[in-house]
Amino acid sequence: MTQRPRQPTRHTRAAALALALALVAAVATAVAVVAVVAVATAAAGVATATAAAGVVAMVAAAATATAAAVADERRIVSGIRNAVGGSLDLRGGRGLTCLRGGTEVLAVMRLAARIMPPAAGRRWLTEAESCLYETDPGQRPAIGRDYRRTAPRVVAAAWAAELARGSQALARRRNV
């Protein structure tokens, strides 16, 4: 008895069509997902590149600002050193102890200026330089010691002023 080949029924055709459609849909979904992932990856890449460029720019700006600040501080401190050193020269070299004091004063002042907000530190050092320069050479060591003694007070006052400025700016921004 020969077996007749089985004719596709309406149901099997529908099932095949549904399967084909499902396959097409799956492939389309996969393609779409791949495309979305690719676009997202590209966007993330661009964003990452932009962020990296931003960070590099910020680091470069910060490094430039720091270098400028350090150069500025060096210039001011050398001015103070000249002023203090001038007094030592005028004392005919009998001020080795003063020289030690002068160096210590400068070290403490430089440290204190670094602890302060940068602009305040520069301003303090510049004003100290100006005062020491114009003072009678004999009085310079005492004035230097006074600057050293009051340095912690200046650090506190400088930060208080900075915080006051910051809170005022914040209050203004809130009002706007």
Next chain:
Amino acid sequence: MAPRMTVQTLLVLQALLHDPGKELYGLEISEETGLLPGTAYPILLRLEREGWVTSRWEDIDPHAEKRPARRYYSLTASGAAQASAACASARRPRRAALRRLAGEGGTI
């Protein structure tokens, strides 16, 4: 908020009040008050923070003048009024303080 009124703060205010329109630089304030510049500086910073005092850098060419630029300080309009009031009230000792002094052996 008024700054803390110490004797040194009053000395600085009196120096600036001597001629309220005139600007004084650090060393001048130091000479007027008898305070060393390092001591006067945080007081000036505090007064500036409270808006009583304003300051500016002198506009000079340090090479031409052969000296560094000075920082000039002066009282603001409101600062001058508040400083006068602070100095006036500081000159008048409180009755309670005088009574305490009298109680410790002095007479008024």
